[in-house]
Amino acid sequence: EDADAILVAPATRNTIAAHLHGMQQGPLLMALSAARSRSTHVLMVPSMHGDLASDPVTDDIVERLREEEIDVMWGDLQEGKRKTPDHEHIVARFAHGINSRKKYRKSVVVTLGGTYSPIDDIRGIQNTSSGKTGFQIADDLYRHGHDVTCVVGKTSVQMPGWLPLCISAPQPQMMLKELMAIANDDIDAWVHTAAVLDYVVENPANGKLASQQGPLDITLIEGDKHILELKSKTIGSTRIGFKLESGIKQRDLIHRAVAQIEHSGMTAVVANRLEDLDDASKPRGYLVDKQGSHFVLENELDLCDALRTIIERGD
Structure with a gap:
């Protein structure tokens, strides 16, 4: 029977070698032989003693697998x-391998986490962002076969180890600086979930400022707007921003999202309010497009599905 893919985990050296030599000893080897003739995606996960894994013969066998x-x-x-x-890592890699063969796979950059501006060598100011949403979006895109690069600020959640x-x-x-360098490559889509500081410390002190010295005056200056700085270098790319506000009405939230789209040349913006994030009765956010239309995103799955759809369409 036809199959979308075959996963062999664990794969012994005997099984790998038998497949390379066209052996037909059992259903697994027969399935692998059929997969080779049909160009079916195969993921093998070798498991063996370290000495056997480092044997030059094993290196040759694995090289031949990759040549196929x-x-x-x-x-x-x-x-x-x-x-x-671990099984999560295997499943993510397997899903990526299967889906990377589909049409409309894109090269995507995802920014995530908070950013930090030092006051001195010890202290600093930082936006509060765990990076959770950015990692979820990146993970979803990777599992669906897209080429994902993450630019990561300060985070407080575990990074998926399978992101490339x-x-x-x-x-x-x-x-x-990293984003401007990456923009020199052929990037299809940008997803800006990072909480970038609007204001940074003008003159960070060297060393550590002494304690108990009375009031401390710190001058903050406006920092660069990343989405504006990248505007001229991302023409033709899909660009999705995030807009977090607090203490405003939903109507005003949507208006501010539309203004960001128009001013920064974005494809769409995900807008939400700080006070809604921990309220299970409120939606995860609102997806606002270039026409000013907005769509309710009830949860993280809706968010990932919506962004992936926009990216694959190439809006």
Whole structure:
């Protein structure tokens, strides 16, 4: 029977070698042989002792697998063995491999987390953002076969270990520098979930400022707006921003989102209010498009589905 993909986990060296030599000893090898003739996606997860994994013959076998466009996923070396990775990592990699063959797969950059501006070597100011939403969006896009790059600020949640490229950029200028460099590549879509500081410390002190010295005056200056700085370098790309407000009516929230779209050249903006985020009776946010239409996003799944649809359409 035809299959979308085949996962072999764990894959012994014997099984790998038998497949490469066209052996037909059992249903698994027969299925792998059929997959080869049909160019079906295959993911193999080798598991064996460290000495066997480092054998030059094993290297040759794995190289031949990759020449046949079979995806090979090694686990970490633990207790002298190359053990099978955790199931979440395997499923994410498997899903990415299957879906990357579909049409309309894109190169996507996702910014996430908060940003930090130092006062001195010890203290600083920082936006409050865990990075959870950004990682969820990046994970969803990766599992659906897109080429995802994350530019990561300060976060407080665990990063999915299977995301292929995550660049650390905790300060606003560091993040902007990375984004400007990435913009030189052929990027199809940008998702700006990072909470970038609007104001940064003008003159951070060297060392640590002494304690108990009375009032401390700190001058804040307006920082660069990343989405504006990138505007001229992302012409033709899909650009999605996030707008978090507080203490305003829903109507005004939508108006501010439309203004950001018009001013910054965005494709769409996800708008929400701080006071709604912990209220289960309120939607996750509102997706606002270039025409000023807005759509309710009830939860994180709705959010991921909506953004992925926009990115795949290439709006």
